[in-house]
Amino acid sequence: MMKYLNYILIIVGAFVAMYAKAGANQNQYILICGIVLLMIGVYRISRNIPSKRDVENDNNDDKKLENE
Template identity: 50%
Template sequence: MNVSKVINYTCVVIGGTIAIYANAESEQDTFLLVGGIVVLMFGIYRTSRNIPSKYEKQEEESFIKSEPIDEDETR
């Protein structure tokens, strides 16, 4: 497994754990909750940055095929 993926997943797990812990207490610690959400979102951002776009190769995978037009047929 790539080191970058390990960092991404670790940030997501640690951020989620901190956010749940900060929210579970009877008196919520706002700074701890915000910090956990920031770490969680940082891990999600780094993970989603490596996912390729669905529309990246749109021109190559087109179902519409064009045929060459002969000039003799158009007249």
């Protein structure tokens, strides 16, 4: 359920940011709120993606164990 919340935050944030940008009289507070929602969603998704360096270290540790 939390994974879907992240995607919903991204979609809603992008929609709100585009809506605020489309108007001739831009409401900067709505634009900022949309961007903040978008960035929160992206951050929450990126937290769950392992670092490339961590994956390489795990592979190296496995190879060391095999050689012993």
